[in-house]
Each structure stands twice: as C-alpha cells, then as structure tokens.
Amino acid sequence: MKILVFGAAREVIGKGEFEWIPIGNELTVGELKHALSLEYPGLKKLKSLSIAVNEEYASEERRLDRDDVIALIPPVSGG
Amino acid sequence: MKILVFGAAREVIGKGEFEWIPIGNELTVGELKHALSLEYPGLKKLKSLSIAVNEEYASEERRLDRDDVIALIPPVSGG
Amino acid sequence: MNPTAHIKLEGNPLDIAELTAAIRSTKNGGECVFIGTVRDNHQGKVVTHLEFEAYEPMAIRELTRIADLASAQFKLAEVLIHHRIGTVYPGEAAIVIVVTAPHRNQLFDACKMIIDQLKETVPIWKKEVYTDGASWVQAHP
Amino acid sequence: MNPTAHIKLEGNPLDIAELTAAIRSTKNGGECVFIGTVRDNHQGKVVTHLEFEAYEPMAIRELTRIADLASAQFKLAEVLIHHRIGTVYPGEAAIVIVVTAPHRNQLFDACKMIIDQLKETVPIWKKEVYTDGASWVQAHP
Numbered sequence: 001m002k003i004l005v006f007g008a009a010r011e012v013i014g015k016g017e018f019e020w021i022p023i024g025n026e027l028t029v030g031e032l033k034h035a036l037s038l039e040y041p042g043l044k045k046l047k048s049l050s051i052a053v054n055e056e057y058a059s060e061e062r063r064l065d066r067d068d069v070i071a072l073i074p075p076v077s078g079g
Numbered sequence: 080m081k082i083l084v085f086g087a088a089r090e091v092i093g094k095g096e097f098e099w100i101p102i103g104n105e106l107t108v109g110e111l112k113h114a115l116s117l118e119y120p121g122l123k124k125l126k127s128l129s130i131a132v133n134e135e136y137a138s139e140e141r142r143l144d145r146d147d148v149i150a151l152i153p154p155v156s157g158g
Numbered sequence: 159m160n161p162t163a164h165i166k167l168e169g170n171p172l173d174i175a176e177l178t179a180a181i182r183s184t185k186n187g188g189e190c191v192f193i194g195t196v197r198d199n200h201q202g203k204v205v206t207h208l209e210f211e212a213y214e215p216m217a218i219r220e221l222t223r224i225a226d227l228a229s230a231q232f233k234l235a236e237v238l239i240h241h242r243i244g245t246v247y248p249g250e251a252a253i254v255i256v257v258t259a260p261h262r263n264q265l266f267d268a269c270k271m272i273i274d275q276l277k278e279t280v281p282i283w284k285k286e287v288y289t290d291g292a293s294w295v296q297a298h299p
Numbered sequence: 300m301n302p303t304a305h306i307k308l309e310g311n312p313l314d315i316a317e318l319t320a321a322i323r324s325t326k327n328g329g330e331c332v333f334i335g336t337v338r339d340n341h342q343g344k345v346v347t348h349l350e351f352e353a354y355e356p357m358a359i360r361e362l363t364r365i366a367d368l369a370s371a372q373f374k375l376a377e378v379l380i381h382h383r384i385g386t387v388y389p390g391e392a393a394i395v396i397v398v399t400a401p402h403r404n405q406l407f408d409a410c411k412m413i414i415d416q417l418k419e420t421v422p423i424w425k426k427e428v429y430t431d432g433a434s435w436v437q438a439h440p
Binding site: 004 | 382394
Binding site for chain 3: 315316319320323324325326327328329330331332333334335336337338339340389390401403406407408410411414
C-alpha cells in the first residue's frame with residue numbers, strides 16, 4: 001500500500017512516499033503506526049502522528065485496504 | 080451660546096448652526112432640550128436627541144456656560 | 159492621540175490595499191480587517207447613494223477613544239479606522255477598520271468591539287438616497 | 300465544493316486588494332478579513348523565510364469542509380481562503396481569509412472559527428528557516 005509522508009515525518013523517513021507491504025491479511029491504522037514506529041524509531045519523537053486514509057483523518061481502529069492511500073500527518077502548522 | 084445641528088435634527092431646525100440666548104442665568108442640558116423642543120416641535124419626532132458639550136456627550140444635569148459649544152446629536156448611523 | 163491609532167474621515171474612496179498595508183509589519187503577524195460596503199438596497203428600496211455627514215472634531219475624538227480602549231483591552235499593536243464622509247455609492251467601502259497584534263487571539267473581538275461601538279456613539283449620520291426620495295437612517299440608539 | 304467557497308493553495312504572493320474584492324458585493328455589506336503575515340522572528344531567532352508544504356488534495360478538502368461549516372453556522376454569503384505554499388518571506392501574507400454576509404453580526408466569530416480550525420486540522424506544515432538552521436513547527440495538536 002502507498003504511504004505518503006509529510007513535514008517532519010518525511011525527514012525522519014527520508015522520503016516523501018513509499019510502498020508498505022503489511023504482514024498478514026489485515027491491518028488497522030493503529031497496527032500500522034506501531035509497525036512503522038518500530039522500523040523508524042524517529043517517528044516517536046514527533047509531538048503526535050495522525051494517519052489519513054484516502055485524504056481523511058482515520059481512527060486507530062480503522063481497517064486498511066490494499067488500495068487505500070495512506071498519509072502520515074505530523075503536527076500541522078498552517079496559517 | 081452657539082448650537083451646532085446635524086443630520087435629521089438639522090433638517091427640522093432648518094440650519095446647521097445658530098445662536099441661542101438662554102432666559103435667566105443658568106441652564107442645564109435637560110432644560111435646553113426642553114426649551115428647544117418647544118420652539119422646534121419637530122425635534123420630538125426624532126428617535127432620540129443627545130446633546131454634546133464641547134465635543135463630548137453631556138448628561139441632562141450638566142450646567143451650560145455661555146461659551147460652551149453645544150451640538151444636537153440625533154440618532155447616529157455611521158459604519 | 160495615541161500614536162498607535164490612525165483615524166481619518168475621508169472624502170475620497172478608501173484604498174483597501176493601502177489601508178490594510180498601512181499598519182502591517184513583520185513584528186505583528188495577525189491582522190483583522192472589517193470592510194463595510196454600501197449596499198444597493200434597503201428594506202426593498204433601491205439605494206442610489208448615501209450621504210454621510212459627521213460632526214468632525216467630535217467624531218475624531220470618539221473614534222480615537224474607541225481605538226485606544228480596544229488597544230488597551232485587547233492588547234493590539236495598532237488600530238486604523240477610516241470612515242467616508244460625503245457621497246458614497248453602492249459597492250464602495252463606507253468604512254475600513256484594521257487592527258494588528260503579534261498574535262491573533264483577540265483581533266476578532268477587538269474589530270467587532272470597534273465597529274459595534276462606532277455605530278453606537280460616533281457622531282456620523284447616513285442619509286439614504288433612493289430613486290424616489292431620501293431618508294436619514296436613525297440607527298442608534 | 301460549495302459554490303460559495305473559494306479555496307486555493309497559492310505558490311505566488313497573495314494580492315490583498317484582489318482577494319478582498321473577490322467576494323465583495325452590493326448585496327453583502329459586511330466583510331471580515333484575516334491576514335496572517337510572516338514574522339521576522341520566533342522565540343528570539345531571526346527568521347529568514349518559511350517553507351510551507353501541504354498534502355494538497357486533503358488540505359483543499361479540509362479547507363472546503365471548514366468553509367462550508369462556517370457558512371452554515373454563521374449564515375455567511377461567501378468564504379475565501381487562500382494559503383501560500385512553498386517559500387514565503389517575512390512581511391508576506393501566508394494566509395488570507397475573507398468572509399462576507401449581508402450583515403456584520405457573525406462575521407468576526409466566523410473568521411475566528413475558520414483560522415482556529417485551519418490551524419488545528421488542515422494538513423499544511425511550516426518549516427522556519429533561521430540564519431543558523433531550520434525547524435519544522437509542530438503546532439497542532
């Protein structure tokens with residue numbers, strides 16, 4: 001599944017977009033966050049990390065599909 | 080004493096400025112309003128009439144001096 | 159007058175770009191502007207234009223008092239209030255208020271307070287001229 | 300998108316005169332504008348410029364949602380939100396919000412609500428670049 005990465009999170013991961021192959025058949029937003037933070041420990045230093053699924057904020061319980069567009073949203077600072 | 084007149088009040092009185100000679104030695108703002116409304120009954124049709132003395136709103140009790148600049152202030156509608 | 163208050167009764171059209179830039183600065187990132195534009199109708203009547211009249215020295219005094227009050231109460235950096243006098247046509251701005259502060263928190267309440275108070279106490283009068291007559295607007299009190 | 304919402308992420312400087320005039324009309328006399336200008340300092344550091352980055356399609360979606368919410372809640376006529384992306388220098392506007400309505404009562408609360416919500420949820424990120432380094436601002440939550 002495609003994961004977009006922005007702002008401070010992009011600098012932690014080192015790229016703005018990557019493919020993620022989940023282990024097993026099912027994955028929730030919360031499980032994805034946990035798996036990513038094991039692979040990229042720098043993410044834990046962010047003040048917060050939200051996940052957007054198909055351009056909307058998603059809850060931790062939300063189940064992900066293979067063709068969802070995921071985005072990692074560090075704390076926003078527009079305006 | 081000099082009296083300035085604005086807006087709807089000016090149209091009632093027919094001029095923007097006139098001299099008023101008070102009867103007796105002392106006159107309050109309330110007494111002036113009463114005397115003017117006898118001479119110009121049209122003033123009673125205004126939604127309200129405030130008096131400014133030397134460019135500040137004055138209470139009914141305020142005593143007037145001969146050299147005060149008086150202004151008749153009908154309801155304002157700036158903005 | 160408080161050096162941070164910029165007050166004017168203006169006979170010519172108000173230049174929004176100029177007025178909103180006048181008190182902007184790299185120290186004061188937040189800016190709230192109120193623009194009051196003349197409408198072309200009122201209670202079903204077609205308004206051809208407005209005639210604004212002011213008791214000028216007292217209006218300047220009152221506007222300055224209101225600006226200073228808002229500055230102190232809402233910790234503003236600067237306040238600008240320009241109000242048209244004379245003939246103003248539909249679509250033109252009758253008033254522009256600009257307030258700035260380092261941060262935005264209280265800007266909106268400050269701008270609201272200024273226009274609300276202006277409409278209550280500042281000696282400015284508006285005559286609406288219609289296609290078939292005219293009348294003084296008696297708004298406040 | 301609601302036809303009354305004018306949303307844009309803009310790579311070029313924002314033209315205040317153009318944006319404040321864009322939704323003004325002789326039907327809607329009241330207009331409130333918020334302008335957020337880039338400051339030249341932050342917590343004692345000299346800011347040379349900002350780099351704004353957005354998740355563009357989602358930012359447009361969120362801004363539209365906020366504009367529609369404000370329109371409905373505060374009975375607005377129209378809403379305009381233009382936000383800079385890319386490099387923005389001190390003194391330039393990073394954001395301009397314009398709201399209009401026939402009357403002024405709720406304009407200020409509407410404008411405040413829009414900027415408050417924007418800063419909380421819209422996926423736009425600001426990197427401050429100083430004379431001696433840079434850092435992502437982690438403002439909300």
